[in-house]
Amino acid sequence: MTIHPEEMRWRLRVFDSLSFPTRVLRPDGTIVAVNDVFLQVNRDLAENIVGRTCIEANRRHFPNQTFPCMNNRECPLCRAVDSKAGQSVLLHTVDEHGEERWEDRVFSPILDDDGRVGYVIESIRDVTSVKRLEKLYSDMRELIDKVVQSSVSGIIAANRSGDIILANKAAEELFGYTSDEVGEVSIEDFYPAGVAREIMRKLRDERLGGRGKLPITRVDIVNKAGTRIPVEMTAAIIYENGEEVASAGIFNDLREKLAVERKLQEAQAKIGQTEKMASLGRLAAGVAHEINNPLTSILLYGSMMREKLEKDHPLSQNIDYILEDADRCREIVKNLLAYSRQSSASKEVFAFNSLVTDSLRLIHDQRLFMNVEVVKVLTDDELLVRADKNQICQVVINLIMNAVDAMEEKGVLTLATAKDEGTGTAILTVTDTGGGILQENLSKIFDPFFTTKDLGKGTGLGLSMAYGVMEENQGVIYVKETGLDGTSFALELPYVSVSSNEIYESIG
Structure with a gap:
């Protein structure tokens, strides 16, 4: 096919107007043409390039560049000729200033009338800025991922369907799911029924922190085992083009903080x-x-x-x-x-279980127990404590009398001893089957002169004296539990080791 000279000039103008450095190659790699941009970028003349092979020109113009054909790898030019389809290769190099550079080379075959590849157009595009942005983005993503994963706060993100799309290590530990399991759980499974929807309602309420934001909120979450855990959380809606696409929450476990607060209050x-x-x-x-x-x-x-x-x-x-x-x-x-005693306790070492038998024996009016079943559950451990036995017996007697009064002299009285190795204490519990203590009275029962008994039947000093006695003997007294089925008081005293020589001397 004959090409008119005017058409040829037009094609050359199009070729030279391409914005990327471009070369026209024969299938054997011989350069037949280069556009003006290529000459400008490489500061060379066409006569120094045309007629050379691409390998020779590459060595001249790109001395620091490594090409696939140099390392016996498949040449993209050969692939374009063989496949008769466009091919591309991304090349990385370091220029004379030590700067990293990337080039994207695209090889586009031109077929003749017989369908064979007559020429291949090679376009060279500098993608250094794009690759730098990609690396910056990748580094930023990696940094964000490290920050998220190293956070002590649980962080979770979910799409609009409630599927979990992100959960850091702290969230996996808090909610009890492995990284494989968390993707199969809905965000609603992390809260008691209805709470997740209530949080989303608050997130969309502009009166609560602004559109798409939830200020610090106290809620309960539910872990894999079904246990409710108090947490402090903040949340936000993630938008894309003004549309909701996901939501994220940050959770802080409050169990330790609340335990410390309780101990401080106590x-x-x-x-x-x-x-x-x-x-x-x-x-x-x-x-x-x-x-x-x-x-x-x-x-x-x-x-x-x-x-x-x-x-x-x-x-x-x-x-x-x-x-x-x-x-x-x-x-x-x-x-x-x-x-108001001023004298100090006379302490001795004695068997803890003897408090039960001695206290019951010291109660003179045994008629009180005519309709009361006394149950003794004594530990088999050889428990020894150091305290003023007479004082502690008076405390136990006081608790027994209160228990009998609470049952109106009819019910079951249980006296039990136990050992708590975790706290190093011996524990005596006095449990009745009375009507319990009203919730509003629990904070006042150890106050002096406080009593719920009828006028003339009590001074209100018994439990307050018991409190002082236990404190003087390095022990504690408290209500273990109370309700309509009865009340259980507990006495705790530090137990002592049976191997102490001092103990054997003190007990003869």
């Missing part, structure tokens, strides 16, 4: 209770001493008057009332003095 309450008891103890001591003297006179002269009156005297019963109330006042004064 410690503060204990300090407050100790300070309150100390000040009330000093007050009680002063009041008791002031009352004791006139009370002694009332009892003395009342008794003398009672002896001089005949039994059928009209004032005899009134004197009995006076003496009865005075005797009750004396008992209150006695308790006040005991409550």
Whole structure:
């Protein structure tokens, strides 16, 4: 086919106007033409290039470049000729300034009238800026991935269908799923029923942190085992072109923080209770001493008057009332003095189980137990404690009497001992089958003078004295559990090792 000269000039103008450096090659690699951009980029003349092979020209123009054909790898020119289809290759090099560069070379075959490859057009495109952006993006993705995976907070992202598309190591540990399992779980499975939808509703509410943002919120999550875990979370909706495509949440486990807060509150309450008891103890001591003297006179002269009156005297019963109330006042004064005691505990080492048998034996009015079944569950461990046994027995007796009163002298009283190796303590629990303690009274039961008994049936000093006694002996007393089925009080004392020589000496 004959090509008109004008058409040839037009084709050459198109060839020279290409924005990428371009060469026309024969199938054997001989260069038959180069465009102006190629000459400008390589600062060379056409007569120095045309007629040479691509290998020779490459050595001249790209001395630092490594080409596939140099390493006996398949040549993209040969592939284009053999396949009669376009081929490409990405080449990497370092220029004379030490800068990395990338070139994308595209080989496009031109077929003749017989369908054979007559020429191949090679376009050379500098993709250094693109590759640098790709590397920057890749490095950024890698950095973000490292930050996400190394975060101590659980991070999860889910698509609009609720499928998990990202979960870091902390999230896997928090929710209890492996990396293989987490992709098969819906985001709704991570919360109690309805909570996930409520969070999304809040995320879309512009009044709560702004559109697509949820401020720090306290919620419960559900792990693989079905356990509810309190967490603090923030969340956000991910948008693309203004449309919701995913959501992400950051979770912080609150269990340890809440446990520390509880211990701090308990410690503060204990300090407050100790300070309150100390000040009330000093007050009680002063009041008791002031009352004791006139009370002694009332009892003395009342008794003398009672002896001089005949039994059928009209004032005899009134004197009995006076003496009865005075005797009750004396008992209150006695308790006040005991409550405000200044003497230190006389400590000895004794068998912990003996507290149960000795305390039951020391209760004089055994008629109280006529309709009460006493159950003793004593540990087989040889538990020894160091404390003032008389004081601790009085605490146990007080708990037993309270338990019998709570059951209205009819029910089951259980006294159990146990060893807790984790805390190094011996534990005695006194459990009744009464009606329990009201929730609003739990924080007040160890307060001095607090009682739920009828007027005249209690001073409200028993449990507060027990609290002070246990504290003085390095122990604790607390309500283990209470409810409509009864109440369980617990006493804890540090146990001592049976191998101590000091112990054997103290117990004979």
